[in-house]
Amino acid sequence: xxxxxxxxxxxxxDTAKIKQAVxxxxxxxxGSAINHKILTQIKHAxxxxxxxxxxxxxxxxxxIRSIINEQVPGCKxxxxxxxxxxxxxxxxxxxxxxxxQAIQQALQAVYExxxxxxxxxxxxxxxxxxxxxxxxxxxxxxxxxxxxxxxYANGKQLLKRLTMFHMTKVDLKQAMNEIKKENGDV
Numbered sequence: 001x002x003x004x005x006x007x008x009x010x011x012x013x014d015t016a017k018i019k020q021a022v023x024x025x026x027x028x029x030x031g032s033a034i035n036h037k038i039l040t041q042i043k044h045a046x047x048x049x050x051x052x053x054x055x056x057x058x059x060x061x062x063x064i065r066s067i068i069n070e071q072v073p074g075c076k077x078x079x080x081x082x083x084x085x086x087x088x089x090x091x092x093x094x095x096x097x098x099x100x101q102a103i104q105q106a107l108q109a110v111y112e113x114x115x116x117x118x119x120x121x122x123x124x125x126x127x128x129x130x131x132x133x134x135x136x137x138x139x140x141x142x143x144x145x146x147x148x149x150x151x152y153a154n155g156k157q158l159l160k161r162l163t164m165f166h167m168t169k170v171d172l173k174q175a176m177n178e179i180k181k182e183n184g185d186v
Contacts, residue, residue: 001021002022003022005024005045006024006051007025008068008075009026010031010056010064011096014026017095018054024107031064042071042072042075043071051076052077052107052110053075053078054077054106056094057081062151065151074112077110079149080098081152085102118163119166119167119168121169125169131144141155144176144179147179
């Protein structure tokens with residue numbers, strides 16, 4: 001599988017794992033030490049070939065993703081779940097621990113992020129579906145973000161994440177219904 005875009009990862013171990021799974025070029029951010037020089041490289045790569053941001057599903061990975069999204073808007077994003085990125089011995093989470101298949105699936109399900117989009121989803125919708133403010137909210141958010149392949153989001157991040165990926169109320173309702181069917185809650 002050949003990837004046209006340049007994939008932005010956190011480090012050399014991520015690059016090595018990506019190259020085992022797909023034929024692609026990468027830019028490494030050197031972890032959360034992302035700087036102006038790297039951001040300039042990412043902007044140039046986006047303008048020339050396009051960019052897929054593919055960081056670890058943890059706080060530093062989300063921080064790097066947010067910095068890139070703010071400084072270089074219009075990048076595509078790929079996500080792994082924490083389970084797919086977990087080390088077999090539970091010593092860490094990262095792309096370097098993921099299977100080739102999980103990496104390939106994540107790169108086939110990329111999202112384009114636009115910068116001038118206003119979602120019709122409101123906080124009340126999240127409350128109605130039990131995604132915030134309830135006893136099972138965290139597990140419902142995990143199920144939703146895994147189903148949509150948009151990376152885990154806490155209660156405060158969820159509305160922003162759904163907006164970032166151009167989700168509508170209809171999309172949210174459909175996803176929640178599909179999750180109910182998968183769990184046999186129909």
